[in-house]
Amino acid sequence: MKLYVKDNKLESSRLELRRAGVFLCFDASQPNVDDIYNYFDSKRQHFKIPFICGILGFEEQINALPGRNNISKLIVSRKIIQRGRFLTPIVENLFCKISDKDSDLVLIHSGSICDLADWQDEIKAKFVKVYQYDTENLEPLFEDLQKQWDHELFNFAINDISLCLEDGLIYDYYPDDFEVKIDKAKCIFTRLYNENYANVDFKVYGFNPKVKILLDITLNESPHKTSEIVDICSIQPQDNELSKVLIESSAKEFSELVSAYKAQKISPCPFCGEAHDFSVAFFCDKKRKHRFDFARHIVFSEIESEINNDSQYVIFHQKNNLIYFQVNKRRLSPITPNRFIIVAQKLPPIQVNISSKIEFCEMAQIYAGLFYDQYDTYVLVLR
Amino acid sequence: MKLVQRRKNINPQREFIIDSSGAPAVKFNDNKYIGVLPITRYQFERFIWKTAPDWCHYKRPLNASIPFSPLNLRLEHITYLFMTGLNAEEANLYAEYFGTRIPSLKEWDCAYETLFVKNDLIFEALRFMKMQNEVKEDNRVLKLLEGIHRLGLVRSELNTKISEMVFEFTEKPFGEIYLKISDRESGQVLGPNAQKIKCEKSGFSVVLKE
Numbered sequence: 051m052k053l054y055v056k057d058n059k060l061e062s063s064r065l066e067l068r069r070a071g072v073f074l075c076f077d078a079s080q081p082n083v084d085d086i087y088n089y090f091d092s093k094r095q096h097f098k099i100p101f102i103c104g105i106l107g108f109e110e111q112i113n114a115l116p117g118r119n120n121i122s123k124l125i126v127s128r129k130i131i132q133r134g135r136f137l138t139p140i141v142e143n144l145f146c147k148i149s150d151k152d153s154d155l156v157l158i159h160s161g162s163i164c165d166l167a168d169w170q171d172e173i174k175a176k177f178v179k180v181y182q183y184d185t186e187n188l189e190p191l192f193e194d195l196q197k198q199w200d201h202e203l204f205n206f207a208i209n210d211i212s213l214c215l216e217d218g219l220i221y222d223y224y225p226d227d228f229e230v231k232i233d234k235a236k237c238i239f240t241r242l243y244n245e246n247y248a249n250v251d252f253k254v255y256g257f258n259p260k261v262k263i264l265l266d267i268t269l270n271e272s273p274h275k276t277s278e279i280v281d282i283c284s285i286q287p288q289d290n291e292l293s294k295v296l297i298e299s300s301a302k303e304f305s306e307l308v309s310a311y312k313a314q315k316i317s318p319c320p321f322c323g324e325a326h327d328f329s330v331a332f333f334c335d336k337k338r339k340h341r342f343d344f345a346r347h348i349v350f351s352e353i354e355s356e357i358n359n360d361s362q363y364v365i366f367h368q369k370n371n372l373i374y375f376q377v378n379k380r381r382l383s384p385i386t387p388n389r390f391i392i393v394a395q396k397l398p399p400i401q402v403n404i405s406s407k408i409e410f411c412e413m414a415q416i417y418a419g420l421f422y423d424q425y426d427t428y429v430l431v432l433r
Numbered sequence: 434m435k436l437v438q439r440r441k442n443i444n445p446q447r448e449f450i451i452d453s454s455g456a457p458a459v460k461f462n463d464n465k466y467i468g469v470l471p472i473t474r475y476q477f478e479r480f481i482w483k484t485a486p487d488w489c490h491y492k493r494p495l496n497a498s499i500p501f502s503p504l505n506l507r508l509e510h511i512t513y514l515f516m517t518g519l520n521a522e523e524a525n526l527y528a529e530y531f532g533t534r535i536p537s538l539k540e541w542d543c544a545y546e547t548l549f550v551k552n553d554l555i556f557e558a559l560r561f562m563k564m565q566n567e568v569k570e571d572n573r574v575l576k577l578l579e580g581i582h583r584l585g586l587v588r589s590e591l592n593t594k595i596s597e598m599v600f601e602f603t604e605k606p607f608g609e610i611y612l613k614i615s616d617r618e619s620g621q622v623l624g625p626n627a628q629k630i631k632c633e634k635s636g637f638s639v640v641l642k643e
Contacts, residue, residue, distance in 0.1 A: 107482040132485035136478055142570055165478060167502045168573050 052099075052152065052178075065213075065250040067267065069206040070178045071100030071153035075140055077160050078105050078130040080185065082192045083121045086158060087112065089196060093204050097246050102147055106159060107133030109143040135163045141172060150176055156203065157182045208248050209268040212240040244270075447548075449561040452641060454479055454531045455571030457558040457578070461544040464643055467536060469558040470515070470581075471591060471636035472527065475573040477516040480527050503573050506580030511594040514577060515636040524637050533639035540640055549588040555581055595636045 052070045074090050076083065087103060094101035103112040105121075108130050112121065125131060133139075155177040157163065161184070173180060181203060183195070213228075228241045448460040449469075454476040458466040503514070519527075521535075528534050536544065548554055559578040581591070 107485075109482075129485035129487075132487065133482040134478075136482050138475075138478060138571075138573070139482055142572075165475075165573075168475070170502055171504060 065248075065263075065265070067208055067211070067248040067250070067265075068099050069097050069204070069246070071102075071148065072156055072203070073144075073148060073153045073177065074101070074103045074156045074158070075106055075137065076103075076158040077135055078107070078125045078133075079135075079160050080158060083125065085192050086195075087121055089199070090156075093199075097204065097206065099247075100148065100153060102144060102153070104140040104144050105130055106135045106137060106163060107139060109139035111144055111147070135159055135161060136165050137163055137169055138165050141169050145172065145176055148176065151178055153177055154179045154181060154203070156180075159184055159186075161186045205270070206246060207270040208243045208245055209270050210240060210242045210244075211248060211250065211268075212266045213250070213263055447554075447557055449558060450641075451562065451565060452531060452533065456574045457562055458641060459548055459554065459558065461548050462540070465540065466641040467540070467544045467548070468533075468638050468640075469554060469588065470574070470577070471595060471638050472516045472524075473514055473574060473577060474516055475514075475571050475577070476531075477527060479571065480530055484530055486526065503576035503580050506577065506584065508584055508586075508594075511581075511586070511591065515591070515595050517595065517636055519637070528639045531639070533641050535637060536640045541638070544638075544640075545589070549592075552587045554588045555586065 052068045072090060072094065074087075076086055080086060090101065090103065093099075104110070105112060105125070108128065112124075153176075155173060157166075157180070159182075183198075185195075450458050450460075450466055452458050452466070452468070456473065456476055457469045459469050461467050506514070516527075524535060555578060559575075559582050562575050562578060586594075
């Protein structure tokens with residue numbers, strides 16, 4: 051299992067979940083050398099994984115070039131069989147082309163590799179797993195080998211993915227087809243996959259210089275289905291001017307608020323002064339449908355469960371980098387983004403009815419200043 | 434010195450280079466350099482895959498060696514790390530490929546007396562190799578040098594470990610090849626017939642061609 055993160059600061063971030071790459075080394079004395087290469091090359095394309103191929107005793111990479119099916123000719127012309135089963139030429143010339151722990155090493159040979167013992171430390175440092183197939187005394191059919199490789203090497207599928215956002219995150223856009231839920235004060239997105247690889251595109255905003263995303267991925271790797279925490283990656287916040295201003299100016303205050311909030315789970319409501327059990331959850335999405343669904347889910351589920359019967363709401367919108375509050379349907383004086391957290395906390399208790407046009411919802415820490423999307427109207431949910 | 438890759442003075446007395454097989458050599462006379470170590474299995478493997486000689490199925494000359502990692506070097510493994518089991522013709526082919534030749538008896542005596550009895554030669558060669566950061570081949574020779582240094586062996590002791598026989602050569606080619614333990618011990622004299630004979634317990638050294 052390998053996780054690649056591509057961070058495009060102007061658009062979105064992408065998580066690419068793949069099987070680990072394959073570094074194939076095979077013995078030129080094997081029959082069906084062309085078939086072996088073509089099998090792994092097709093798997094590489096299907097699983098979209100990095101792939102490097104070398105022949106034991108030969109220092110050059112076998113590339114997927116036109117004429118790649120003529121490995122047999124190459125073997126004859128370069129006397130590769132006489133070169134013997136040595137790993138050293140590959141170690142010295144090809145190991146440097148892969149990142150550490152990026153690939154599995156697949157060794158296919160007929161007879162012992164003379165210098166394999168010399169490079170155990172390098173192999174251990176470089177590869178996730180080593181698969182070794184010594185066919186000297188087996189003489190298996192290529193079809194049998196294919197089945198074995200299918201079962202052992204490429205029985206890889208991603209069953210489902212959940213992304214858990216650490217605090218301080220705002221989703222401006224969340225991946226298609228993901229279900230959203232709030233659990234243990236975290237915003238979690240889940241999706242069933244059952245595919246050989248997955249790409250997850252999203253935007254992340256946050257107040258920390260780097261934002262952590264906890265990935266929980268259920269894999270179907272032979273022989274057992276396992277669920278594990280795969281990785282924690284850090285993604286830079288989007289670098290547009292508005293979020294930059296907000297992040298820089300609010301980071302300190304936000305951190306203090308969050309710390310204070312975490313220190314005392316029960317905080318006095320800045321509006322009514324009463325103690326409420328604030329949840330930690332936040333959501334924002336430019337996609338109207340998702341936003342509305344989410345808002346409806348959050349608000350009405352809480353109302354239905356009677357845990358939020360004292361919720362209060364503030365309608366506001368942002369324009370030209372200024373935030374306009376609307377309390378009791380009257381516009382207040384504009385507040386700069388830098389100031390709105392503090393001012394919001396100093397507002398007197400207000401009474402606002404639930405809007406029938408909920409476009410944005412927040413559960414507790416919205417007053418900490420986590421929204422920034424201009425030219426949009428929101429509803430704050432205060433409890 | 435067509436195959437000299439780099440040279441650097443460690444001290445005024447000894448000058449080292451790394452030859453094209455990836456092993457250190459030390460200057461011993463005029464412009465002559467001799468391998469600090471007997472030819473290792475690693476160097477010979479390089480010869481095999483670089484040249485892919487038709488005469489040599491690669492497992493045959495390596496049969497006398499047991500592969501193991503140089504990092505796990507122990508005293509009892511020393512024998513296996515150096516190339517044995519060759520006849521003179523094969524040893525000469527190896528030497529020619531890397532631009533070297535087997536030393537004459539006179540050259541061997543000179544190198545042995547002036548360099549190999551020095552206790553710090555292994556350490557100096559190791560220090561030299563570590564300074565050559567850009568060298569990627571042969572990393573295993575470097576590890577081997579580290580192992581020998583760790584075991585506290587000096588260069589002259591390697592001869593004893595590899596073989597207890599002493600060979601002297603009266604004419605070229607200097608078949609099987611070089612070992613000298615002490616002047617008291619007599620050795621088997623091998624001439625041209627050495628090309629046909631293999632010796633399972635002897636290694637060989639080479640000097641770089643001028």
